[in-house]
Amino acid sequence: MKYIDDDRDIRFNLLEWLDLDAILKDGPYQEVDREQLGMVLEEALKVAKGSLSACNGTGDRVGAQLEDGQVRLPEGFSEAFRDIASGGWISATMNPEFGGMGLPECVGTGISEFLMGANTALGLTVLLTRGSAHLIEAFGSEALKAIYCERLYAGEWTGTMCLTEAGAGSDLGALNTKALRQADGTYLISGEKIFITSGDHGLTPNIVHAVLARTPDAPAGPKGLSLFVVPKIRVNADGSLGVSNDVACAGIEHKLGIHGSPTCSLVFGANGACQGFLLGQEGQGLAHMFQMMNAARYEVGVQGLGNASAAHQAALAYAKERLQGRGPRSPKSATQSLIIEHPDVRRLLLMQSAYVQAMRALVSYTAWCMDMAHVSGGEEQDRWQGLVELFTPISKAWCSDWGFRVTEWALQTYGGYGYTMDYPAEQYLRDCKIASIYEGTNGIQALDLVGRKFKMREGRPVQDLLGLAGRTAQALAGHPVLGPSARQLADAVASLGQVLAQVPARDNGALLTLLNAAPMLDMLGHVVAGFLLLQQAELADKKGAELLRGRGLEASDSAGVKALQASSRDAAFYQNKVQAAIHFAHRGLPLVAAQAVAILAGDIAPMEAVF
Numbered sequence: 001m002k003y004i005d006d007d008r009d010i011r012f013n014l015l016e017w018l019d020l021d022a023i024l025k026d027g028p029y030q031e032v033d034r035e036q037l038g039m040v041l042e043e044a045l046k047v048a049k050g051s052l053s054a055c056n057g058t059g060d061r062v063g064a065q066l067e068d069g070q071v072r073l074p075e076g077f078s079e080a081f082r083d084i085a086s087g088g089w090i091s092a093t094m095n096p097e098f099g100g101m102g103l104p105e106c107v108g109t110g111i112s113e114f115l116m117g118a119n120t121a122l123g124l125t126v127l128l129t130r131g132s133a134h135l136i137e138a139f140g141s142e143a144l145k146a147i148y149c150e151r152l153y154a155g156e157w158t159g160t161m162c163l164t165e166a167g168a169g170s171d172l173g174a175l176n177t178k179a180l181r182q183a184d185g186t187y188l189i190s191g192e193k194i195f196i197t198s199g200d201h202g203l204t205p206n207i208v209h210a211v212l213a214r215t216p217d218a219p220a221g222p223k224g225l226s227l228f229v230v231p232k233i234r235v236n237a238d239g240s241l242g243v244s245n246d247v248a249c250a251g252i253e254h255k256l257g258i259h260g261s262p263t264c265s266l267v268f269g270a271n272g273a274c275q276g277f278l279l280g281q282e283g284q285g286l287a288h289m290f291q292m293m294n295a296a297r298y299e300v301g302v303q304g305l306g307n308a309s310a311a312h313q314a315a316l317a318y319a320k321e322r323l324q325g326r327g328p329r330s331p332k333s334a335t336q337s338l339i340i341e342h343p344d345v346r347r348l349l350l351m352q353s354a355y356v357q358a359m360r361a362l363v364s365y366t367a368w369c370m371d372m373a374h375v376s377g378g379e380e381q382d383r384w385q386g387l388v389e390l391f392t393p394i395s396k397a398w399c400s401d402w403g404f405r406v407t408e409w410a411l412q413t414y415g416g417y418g419y420t421m422d423y424p425a426e427q428y429l430r431d432c433k434i435a436s437i438y439e440g441t442n443g444i445q446a447l448d449l450v451g452r453k454f455k456m457r458e459g460r461p462v463q464d465l466l467g468l469a470g471r472t473a474q475a476l477a478g479h480p481v482l483g484p485s486a487r488q489l490a491d492a493v494a495s496l497g498q499v500l501a502q503v504p505a506r507d508n509g510a511l512l513t514l515l516n517a518a519p520m521l522d523m524l525g526h527v528v529a530g531f532l533l534l535q536q537a538e539l540a541d542k543k544g545a546e547l548l549r550g551r552g553l554e555a556s557d558s559a560g561v562k563a564l565q566a567s568s569r570d571a572a573f574y575q576n577k578v579q580a581a582i583h584f585a586h587r588g589l590p591l592v593a594a595q596a597v598a599i600l601a602g603d604i605a606p607m608e609a610v611f
């Protein structure tokens, strides 16, 4: 199964659209330049299209296996992981002090999209290894940092996050794993975690688990949780590996997708000999873990994008090869047309492309906001950080929900062959589905948005977002190509504003908000994506016009324009970017007004229904 990337749009986002000068000025990224960022993408893409892509199909068909208590990964996974590790792709955006490249997050997004799109199972190992190392970097003692950070960032060892237990999934306050403090300051860990991604495997000689557990006298609920580093193999003071640390894999899940990713049940301390090391302070475990969870939530959004983009590119390639029927431009032809000639197939394809571009704009902009928060200080930093926090649940839930739908549209493009295992569409669809479930279900993301993110910082981030979208709509209202789309955006902003202002003021506002948290998140996702896509389209329109001028062509010369678009990859790219934004504005943005009608009607039928 061959991974087909969308490198051109990733480069547009990073190198043409985002204001890189604002983050590459004096400060943490002053040593980084645009050329370097372009080269980084090029190298990451080689690994994605090489060893990662090569074992993605095998990973799905063979899957992770548990044999004699050992988890074995499919052929090719070890080599692919070595390529990831040796290329430095786990720590591209991380601290150079611990071996990272110290690159901005907005290039990290492109790297993650490549890895997730080419092989989601291995992309997840990368995500978790980076996240667990960063936890230790942020909250570990100097000794823990010295032992673990560099080895994890280098991919010498891998990491996990161990939250879920059989009776505690969304409700982390119900976690029951125990941590008993010892005289030497370490803790004895005991309990069972389930659904732990990359919980066991033979990729590396050690696995470092970040475990949430409860000390004996801790209060019930989330405030009683503490965070621990628990290696699979104990590590000696000199960094060499010692004896087993009493962590056993009791089983792996048989599941819908990501078969190459071992989802493990882990038993800690069955023999009373599982040693853990406290990260940060007792009782602050969940607050500390949120650092990893927020990063992981954002990256799960990138997974949705990566799966959707790969599925779309594969469907597009198929549509350019498959002959069937006669298209409207050649109804009497003696030979069959390519299916890409059929309007319904074209609609399916542009819808996929529009949503993929929308997701990419959303996660790229969010990463850029992270970088802006990183390079600025004071009130400005607070503003960018507010947007990052607002966009995190939206990136996670909106990209995983719409990413899944894109994989479904991509499968539909193939007709019957899409439903078979001869083509990659069905794997992308199955691999993508999990993104709406783990790292906090999308229902939980929506509750985070309406319960916490709307209210944080006196509601400034959400007002900021409405302002950004409204100003984009206003600025483009008179644009000769994008004016009608800008009016769709203005309507969507108005509908969203009405819902945000009116629902909380209702007598049953709290219930209505809970019932409509997911639709509200969907409205915000569309509005953010809508304004970002229109900004991109304005730039693409300008660049397309420059290309025409460069060839001495007038926009009115449709034959000349078409010839240019057929011969120039850039001209075609800019044309499609504008068309995708227009399509999104007319087919996606009206969903915001439709949601508003339903919400403002005060429908509470789900609470009245008798199930």
Ligand SMILES: Cc1cc2nc3c(=O)[nH]c(=O)nc-3n(C[C@H](O)[C@H](O)[C@H](O)COP(=O)(O)OP(=O)(O)OC[C@H]3O[C@@H](n4cnc5c(N)ncnc54)[C@H](O)[C@@H]3O)c2cc1C
Binding pocket: 160, 161, 162, 163, 164, 168, 169, 170, 171, 194, 195, 196, 197, 198, 255, 263, 434, 437, 438, 439, 440, 441, 442, 443, 444, 447
């Ligand atoms: C393949 C896979 C990999 C995973 N990897 C990891 C991992 O590496 N580490 C880890 O710790 N966990 C992992 N998980 C666990 C995952 O994060 C949980 O499955 C998820 O958080 C949901 O918990 P649950 O399955 O217990 O569902 P439940 O919490 O029982 O939820 C069931 C349904 O109820 C809804 N719901 C629950 N509570 C509320 C509420 N308060 N308000 C509104 N709706 C609610 C949910 O949205 C969902 O629709 C993984 C799971 C899978 C399937």
